[in-house]
Amino acid sequence: MSKKKWTEEKIISEIRRVMKLLGLSDRLPSAREIRKYSTCYDSINRSGGLKHYSEVLNLPTAGATMSILFKKTCIICGKEFTTRYRPAKMCSQACRNRSYLLKDRAVIKADSSRKEIRTMRDIRPSGAFDKEREAQKHGLHYRDRQIAETLRMVGNVQN
Ligand SMILES: [Zn+2]
Secondary structure (H helix, E strand, O other): OOOOOOOHHHHHHHHHHHHHHHOOOOOOOOHHHHHHHOOOHHHHHHOOHHHHHHHHHOOOOHHHHHOOOEEEEOOOOOOEEEEOOOOOOOOOHHHHHHHHHOOOHHHHHHOOOHHHHHHHHHOOOOOHHHHHHHHHHOOOOHHHHHHHHHHHHHHHHHO
């Protein structure tokens, strides 16, 4: 259906249309966004790529925006860290793990990011967290414990 010839001028107005659609004003749409909302992506590639249109429109590409580093203070260990992910609250996987080891809900409540912490707690439903701590006391990894439990269940079914 789309036999439209994509001239540079048409591509530019198409990029503007996608930007408007996505509410973007300070960067170009990403390749994925353009492919999702327009059929002009191949023509963009054939005529210099997003880099070219970044220069023409004087706007950074989505990738360039994402490479901006944000300076943050970790809510768990208090260390300063940099991240490309603006809403990041914690410096490392170790601190993310610690954040849901925190039993003290008061600490979590006092922090504005408690929603995020709760979300992470929810990743392990059905008391898996407690089971893992219990298993660790006996020198077992959670996975081993799960295997043992599964074997027990299978055994029960067969009995
Ligand atoms: Zn930290």
